[in-house]
Amino acid sequence: MQTMTFAITEINQRSDLLPHLKLGFHIRDSCDDIPVSLRAALLLVNGQPEIGTSVENNQEKNNSYNLGCAAIQSTVSPVIIGDAASGVSMALLRSLGSFHIPLVSYFASCSCLSNQKEFPxxxxxxxxxAFQIRALARLVSYFGWTWVGVIGVESDYARFAIQLFLQESVQYGVCAAYTHFYPVVLSQQALDELLDVIQMSSSKVIINFSGESEMKGILRQVRRRNITGLQWIASEAWATAKSLWETFGDLLAGTLGFAIQRADVIPGLKEHLAGLNYQDRLPCKGTEDLNDVYSSYSDVTQLRVSYNVYKAVYVVAHALQDMSNCVVGQGPFLNGSCADPKNVKPWQLVHYMKGANFSALGERVSFDQNGDPIAYYDLMNWQRMPDGSLHLVKVGFYDASSPSGRSLVINDSVIQWPASRSVCSDSCPQGSRVTRRKGEPICCFDCVPCAEGEVSNTTDSLDCSRCSEDTWPNKARDLCIPKTIEFLSYHELMGIVLCVVSVLGACISLSILVIFFTHKDTPLVRANNMELSFLLLVFLAVCFLVGLLFIGEPSDWLCRIRYPAFGISFALCISCLLAKTAVVLMAFRSTLPGSRVMKWFGPNQQRASVLFGTAVQVIICVVWLLTSPPHANNNTDYSSTIIIECVTGSEAGFWCVLGYIGILACMCFLMAFLARKLPDNFNEAKFITFSMLIFFAVWVTFIPVYVSTAGKYTVAVHIFAILASAFGLLFCIFVPKCYIIIVKPEKNSKKNMMQR
Structure with missing residues (x-):
């Protein structure tokens, strides 16, 4: 009220604003009561009281006033400044609507009043x-409070505010643990119901849309029940209510709230307040100097509501100034007419007020199409000083005129906290995703680890994303990392062992070849088909060395060499064995009278049989290479590994190669088995029989193992089968002969050979 009188006095003393007009005012106390407000408003707009200035000293009831401002020549107020309460303002507007009396409120914030069709x-x-609610939703989201309690007094202000908050908070992932309305007059039963709701909830953050009088009753019960650790979020109605601190400071430390914009200073207001004398105020004498004492009345450091009153008065003044500057014929009304500022009509004043655009104490004041100013809030934090007093610290601000991403600015480092977090469910860490709980709010959820092959690199992720074919999740499943490249390498232990064994097998084969060549004139070597033995040893050495082609990083050319080399080398070996077995059978058959069999199976025929047996395998391999050859492939089907492997291209080609070797081996085994008991001290047939049994055992075991393994182990199994079967042939056929040649040379004689 005093700010209004000061502003009017200031305007009346200015020469640059309304130099030809003087403003007067009537003041009525609304008592924050609709019937009282209506009566006072009707008195103002009907011209009572008489010309002059009057103040009804009914200030003890409530600090909310209807403020009227009019030209001093008129007894009718063409504009009302007030009320503070949204509900009272709505009642006044509906009652005064037919009079078109403009109402300028300094504290009514309900978004419902922005409806210009209903309240023009x-x-x-x-x-x-609407702006405060956006700021509150951003605030709780900023601090990660997704589970908040929302309470409010049973009024239009709180109902509309809570409804807006519930709508706005959804887009920020914030849920209301509960919403509760309580009556303006708080009975013990109403307080018990409210406190039961607060205590039963897991939420520690409470947003309260009320005034300070209701807050006192709530805090009194909170203290009685010894509820601690609550983070209060204040609406602008009590965000700077210092009177609460005196009694409930221990419960309110750390409170956050958006306060309406503060004026740093209104020049002259402090002096105006200090210069007032009050009569009939015992025990004061009425002559005290207010400069000598401190009181919240004379504290002008938090000029927020008062600043709004100051601006409201200046809106009227600037509207009248714009009206005075109107040029006849260019006016906004019918036929370009202007309004008479000395006999102003309310509807004319409304037009100019809505177009007001001026500067007040360095701030630009203007209004949108709904009659609302640009929203700016200070984020205040209630902090306890060392002496126990309250320090309202500005820790941020909300500027609705800034882009949405930068509208809220907070300085976390200076905030004092009573509690740190309030969530229904803890945040899902990276590497997991949110799964909703059926029938519960979106803020209540469970965390499920990402599935195999998927990652999430943000907290509270709704979905996990699948890694690309050449990447795989790390252990935490929050990052896709390159898959491990796998192939049988010369640098790993298994590759080294197989390489050494292959070379060793080739060396043993060549060493035996040297031994046989050195003793080529001995009966034992000569009696066992020396030429085929030499060829077999060479081919066995090749078989051992073929195993090396399966080690190392596969490439297309290497894949196209290894399989044909494997198939052809074994075809050579088995063909030689087949020829040797056939020679044994033919040799004994040729001893029968009149037999001419050996004539048809001499050295040339033996060589031809080896070539023929191998030629079939060569043809199979050529057809395979020409139709669908083997090639290198990056196999990404496995979890954390990319297997570089040789794919056969044609499965039929691979199994034909393997099957043909099996056919040759079966023929060799059959002939060797038939010749195993022929009378010869060094009959090779029984050794060939044993070698074929080992050969079959190796490759029959190889097939299921080969099919069931993957990656480098498949290659290792293949190499093992090659080496095992080659060693079986080498040891079964040649080791007994080497034993006689080296250890028992006396048995290597024609006499010993011919005993049977």
Whole structure:
């Protein structure tokens, strides 16, 4: 009220604003009561009281006033500044609507009042709750409070505010643990119901849309029940209510709230307040100097509501100034007419007020199409000073005129906290995803680890993303890392062992070849088909060395060499054995009278049989290479590994090669088995029989193992089968002969050979 009188006095003393007009005012106390407000408003707009200035000293009831401002020549107020309460303002607007009396509120923030169709004459210097609600939703989201309690007094202000908050908070992932309305007059039963809701909830953050009088009753019960650790979020109605601190400071430390914009200073207001004398105020004498004492009345450090009153008065003044500057014929009304500022009509004043655009104490004041000012809030934090007093610290701000991503600015480092977090469910860490709980709010959820092959690199991720074919999740499943490249390498232990064994087998084969060549004139070597033995040893050495082609990183050319080399080398070996077995059978058959068999199976025929047996395998391999050859392939089907492997290209080609070797081996085994008991001290047939049994055992075992293994182990199994079967042939056929040649040379004689 005093700020209004000061502003009017200031305007009347200015020469640059309304130099030909003087403003007067009537003041009525609304008592924050609708019937009282209506009666006072009707007195103002009907011209009572008489010309002059009057103040009804009914200030003890409530600090909310209807403020009227009019030209001093008129007894009718063409504009009302007030009320503070949204509900009272709505009642006044509905009652005064037919008079088109503009109402400028300095503290009514309900977003419902922005409806210009319903309230066309309403304006305010207080931002709409729609902006405060956006700021509150951003605030709780900023601190990760996804589980908050929302309470409010049973009023239009709180109902609309809570409804807006519930709508706005959804897009930020914030859920209301509960919403509860309580009556303006708080009975013990109403307080018990409210406190039961607060205590039963797991939420520690409470947003309260109320005034300070209701807050006192709530805090009194909170203390009685010894509820601690609550993080209060204040609406602008009590965000700077210092009177609460005196009694409940221990419960309110750390409170956060958006307060309406503060004026750093209104020049002259402090002096105006200090210069007032009050009569009939015992025990004061009425002559005290207010400069000598401190009181919240004379504290001008938090000029927020007062600043809104100051701006509201200046809106009227600037509207009248714009009206005075109107040029006849260019006016906004019918036929370009202008309004008479000395006999102003309310509807004319409304037009100019809505177009007001001026600067007040360095701030630009203007209004949108709903009669709302640009919203700006200070984020205040209630902090305890060392002496126990309250320090309202500005820790951020919300500027609705800034881009949405930068509208809220917070300085976390200076905030004092009573509690740190309030969530229904803990955040899902990276590497997991959110799964909703059926029938519960979206803030209540479970965390499920990402499935195999998927990652999430943000907290509270709704979905996990699948890694690309050549990457795989790390252990935490929050990052895709390159898959391990796998192939049988010369640098790993298994590759080294197989390489050494292959070379060793080739060396043993060549060493035996040297021994046989050195003793080529001995009966034992000569009696066992020396030429085929030499060829077999060479081919066995090749078989051992073929195993080396399966080690190392596969490439297309290597894949196209290894399989044909494997098939042809074994075809050579088995063909030689087949020829040797056939020679044994033919030799004994040729001893029968009149037999001419050996004539048809001499050295040339033996060589031809080896070539023929091998030629079939060569043809199979050539057809395979020409139709669908083997090639290198990066196999990404496995979890964390990319297997570089040789694929056969044609499965039929691979199994034909393997099957042909099996056919040769079966023929060799059959002939050797038939010749195993022929009378010869060094009959090779029985050794060939044993070698074929080992050969079959190796390759029959190889097939299921080969099919069931993967990666480098498949290659290792293949090499093992090659080496095992080659060693079986080498040891079964040649080791007994080497034993006689080296250890028992006396048995290597024609006499010993011919005993049977």
């Amino acid at each position: 004459t309403f304006m305010r210097s207080m931002p709409s709750d």
